[in-house]
Amino acid sequence: MTADQILVFAAGIVGGALRVGAPFLFVSLGECITEKAGRINLGLEGVLVLSAMAAFGGAYWSGSVWIGVLVAMGAGALLATLHGLLCSLPRVNDIATGIALMLLGTGLAFYFGKPLIQPQAPQLQPIELGAWITSPAVKAALQINPLVPLGLLLAGGLWWAFANTRAGLLVRMAGDSANATRALGYSVNGIRIAATAAGGMVAGLGGACLTLFYPGSWNEGISSGQGLIAVALVIFARWNPLRCVMAALLFGGAGAIGPALQSVGVGWGYHLFNIVPYVLTLAILVVSCRPGQLAAGSPGELSSR
Template identity: 80%
Template sequence: MTADQWIALIAAIVGGALRVGVPFLFVSLGECLTEKSGRINLGLEGVLVLSAMAAFGGAYLTGSPWLGVLAGAMAGALLATLHGVLCSLPRVNDVATGIALMLLGMGLAFYLGKPLIQPQAPQIPALPLGGWSDSPVVQSALQVNALLPLGVVLAALLWWAFARTRWGLLVRLAGDSANATRALGYSVPGIRIAATAAGGFIAGLGGASLTLFYPGSWNEGISSGQGLIAVALVIFARWSPLRCLVAALLFGGAGAIGPALQSVGVGWGYHLFNTVPYVLTLLILVVTCKPGSVAAGSPGELSSTKQS
């Protein structure tokens, strides 16, 4: 490839990371908050798909992309709240409930979203971050989602809240020791339900990004497993919101390699490169989930065998 093609390729991968990484960022931040409280939500795929449909439908019906974003976040919060309430019942398993809620969310989205497959909805505006360059390729690549700055700020706020605020310390305490939380007079189920609902709201912003920015339409295969990948991404980030930001951009860049190569005329292996995020997920799970060991940073109560 020529020097111009290399520049175009790098710009396309960076731009793709900023576009593709936004849903990963919000979903991983939502799951990070949920898991910090000692609960795992494997229903994130359902949350993501349902919120994507709700966001698109809200924007289409109201004519406002921001009302669509709110609708998507609320849909994610509602489904996640249901997960939190069910998991607080005696002898209910987090993992099994999450899988059931994933199927419920996807089923509802597919059924309610059928009339939305053809229409077009107003899109979230793009922020032109490439104005400093004279290159049209760079300018085009750096047209980023207006929700991206919100995700960056949210990652910093969650990191600060976990370390410095009473609310954050209570969430961490519930995730590390349910008995200590009860001994201090706090409700473990209440904290976990609130954290799960808030995590679903945040994840819903990722769903809104899918249908209202990139790829910017509603169809039944919109998420491509990103909700499930986010669970592995949180493990990779060691339950740190700031590391979730870095990991989301890494996964976004991995997902952008195939389209970036195609944009500079490299057509071979296009579908092979599209598997890179899934290969990364498998590698993360193999490396970090070793039998008999606990991943660094893992909340002490985070186990499929423990119930609140």
């Protein structure tokens, strides 16, 4: 490749990491909140798909992209709250409930989203990181989602809150020792329901990224399993919100390899490179999860299951 092609390719990877990684960032942060409280929500794939549809529908019918973002957050919070309520019942398993709600969320999104497949909704206006660059290809690659800075601030805020606030301490305590939480007079179920709802609301922002920025339309295959991959990202990040940022950028960059190569005229293996995020997920799970060993940073209540 020439020097110009290398520059375009590098810009494509960086821009793609920010663009493609945005949904991963919000869903992994949402799952991080949930798991810190001692609950697993595999239904975040359904949350992501439902919130993506809700964001597009809200923006389309209201004419305001920011109303679409708020609707996405509300839809994510509602489905996650249902998960939290069901899991608080006796003898209800988190994993089985999460799978059921994943199917429910995707089913609702497919049903109510049928009229939204063809229309166009208002889109989030990008932040131009490469406004000073003369190359149109590089400039286009460095247009980022305006929700990404919010995600970075949210990650920093969660990291600080878990270590320095009463609410953060309660979430961590519920995740590490349910008995200790009850002994101090707090409701474990109440904390976990609130954390699950908050996680779903944050994950809803990931759905808004999909339909209101990139790829910027609604279709039934828009998620491609990103909600499930985010669960692996949280394990890889060791339940640390700041590491979730790095993990999301890593997966976003992996997902951007194919388009970046195509932008410099390399067409062979395009579809092969599209599977890189999924291969990376398997590799991370193999390396991170070993039988008989607890992952560093794992909440105690998750480890005991």
